[in-house]
Amino acid sequence: MLIATWNVNSIRTRLSQIIDWINQVNPDILCLQETKVMDESFPVEAFEELGYYVEVYGQKSYNGVAIISKIKAENVKKGFYGCKDFDQNIEIFINQKRLISADFNGIKIINVYVPNGSSLNSDKFGYKINWLNCLASFLDEQDKKDELICLMGDFNIAPANLDIHDPKKYEGGIMASEIERNALNNVLKNRLIDSFRLFEKNTGHWSWWDYRNNAYELNKGWRIDHIYISKELSSKLKSSVIDSSPRGNLRPSDHAPVMIDLNLKDINEDFFEDEDNFFEI
Numbered sequence: 001m002l003i004a005t006w007n008v009n010s011i012r013t014r015l016s017q018i019i020d021w022i023n024q025v026n027p028d029i030l031c032l033q034e035t036k037v038m039d040e041s042f043p044v045e046a047f048e049e050l051g052y053y054v055e056v057y058g059q060k061s062y063n064g065v066a067i068i069s070k071i072k073a074e075n076v077k078k079g080f081y082g083c084k085d086f087d088q089n090i091e092i093f094i095n096q097k098r099l100i101s102a103d104f105n106g107i108k109i110i111n112v113y114v115p116n117g118s119s120l121n122s123d124k125f126g127y128k129i130n131w132l133n134c135l136a137s138f139l140d141e142q143d144k145k146d147e148l149i150c151l152m153g154d155f156n157i158a159p160a161n162l163d164i165h166d167p168k169k170y171e172g173g174i175m176a177s178e179i180e181r182n183a184l185n186n187v188l189k190n191r192l193i194d195s196f197r198l199f200e201k202n203t204g205h206w207s208w209w210d211y212r213n214n215a216y217e218l219n220k221g222w223r224i225d226h227i228y229i230s231k232e233l234s235s236k237l238k239s240s241v242i243d244s245s246p247r248g249n250l251r252p253s254d255h256a257p258v259m260i261d262l263n264l265k266d267i268n269e270d271f272f273e274d275e276d277n278f279f280e281i
Contacts, residue, residue, distance in 0.1 A: 001104075001264040003029045005111065005152040005227060006246075007208075007255035011035040011066070015043055017249050021257065022050060025243070028070050029104060031111035033154045034253075035064035042066065057100040065100045065111050065153070073102035073109075080138050092127065093134065105264060107233075108142060112153035117174050125174070128156070132183040139187060151192055152227040154208075154255060157184050159194065162203035163223035175224060192228035195240040195260045207242050208255045216247050225258045236263045 004027045008014045011032065022030065035042065035058050042056045047068050057078040058064035067073060078100050080093060101110040112135065117128035142149060157180045161167035170176045196205070206221025215221065227240065238261040247256045 001028045001262045002259060003027065003031075003109070003150060003152070003227070003262065004257050004259040005031040005033070005154075005225060006257040007033040007113070007154040007225060007253060009034045009036075009253040009255065011037055011042060011064075013251065014253055015046060017246060017252065019046060019050070021243075021246055022047075022052075022068075025257075025259070027068075027259065029109060030068040031109065031152055032066040032068065033064070033111070033113035035066050036061055037064060055100060055102060057097045059095070059097045063097050063113055065097060065113055067100055067102055067109060067111055069102075069104065071104060073104060075101075075103040075108075077101045080134050093131065098131070099135070099138075106148060107262075107264075108147045108149050110142075110149060110151045112151065112155070114153065114155045114157065116156045117180070119174050120172075120177055120179070129179060129183050132180075132187055136183075136187045136189070139189070139191070143191065147230075148233055149192060149230045150227060150233070150260075151187075151229075152258070154225050155184065156224055157181060158222050158224055159184060159226070163205075165206065165220045165222070175222065188228060191231065193231055193234060195227045195229050195237055196223070196242070196258070198234060198237060199240050205242055206244070206256075207258055209247060211254050225255055227258055227260050229260070233262060237261070238263055 008018055037058050038060050039056045039058050042058060044054045047054050052068045052070060053072045054068055055073050055076050056066045098113045101108060115128040115131050118124040156175055158164045158176050159181060164170055164176060205223055207223050207225035209216040209221040240260045242256055242258050244256045246252055
């Protein structure tokens with residue numbers, strides 16, 4: 001099963017590029033972020049014509065997430081449902097559409113668009129950390145269900161210095177601070193692992209390039225788009241790659257797709273035959 005994530009920075013602006021990429025790569029599941037449209041304005045038909053189902057959670061001009069899939073999603077949830085911290089944060093989280101989740105053959109796909117945070121001394125930074133803490137609580141609730149998880153999206157955090165083209169220049173700044181990295185580690189809690197780092201240990205691999213200062217042409221990027229998987233899935237992971245080619249398009253998104261390939265057949269045989277972990281598929 002080929003699973004991908006891509007911050008497209010406007011579904012309407014980038015639609016033809018997304019369709020072209022789907023036709024080339026043929027993903028089974030594609031999670032999108034920054035769709036920037038209300039649900040009723042999402043171009044569902046363009047994906048249905050390719051044989052995909054569409055689940056959306058959007059808002060006008062900002063944010064927005066979607067799941068495009070060859071198989072119909074089950075148990076689709078939008079926002080921080082079941083999060084014990086949500087009630088006290090409902091007013092600040094309810095209007096920003098940043099999380100959608102669904103089940104596919106026993107794997108829970110969680111698609112997120114983490115707030116950028118602007119700068120460490122802004123109110124937006126506090127919102128970002130608060131949002132990540134709620135995501136951690138949300139994952140705690142999923143833990144209780146013993147589900148296999150793929151958590152993916154635009155995290156707006158470089159997990160380590162090797163994920164930044166010039167770590168000394170950006171050390172301690174937004175997307176590279178210890179506060180953000182600690183908040184991300186609290187989300188993962190050693191229960192989820194970075195799929196990309198199972199294959200590639202070195203620096204020089206980016207998923208985002210600023211539009212300014214010829215960053216893409218000079219390959220001055222960051223790795224801030226990630227796919228984290230349950231440890232139980234690591235032996236089923238065939239590959240994890242960043243496809244930087246769409247960033248070279250005319251009027252591209254500033255992000256590139258990130259993909260993993262899972263041997264779902266083995267997952268079904270190994271996981272679902274256990275009566276304690278039985279799911280109908």
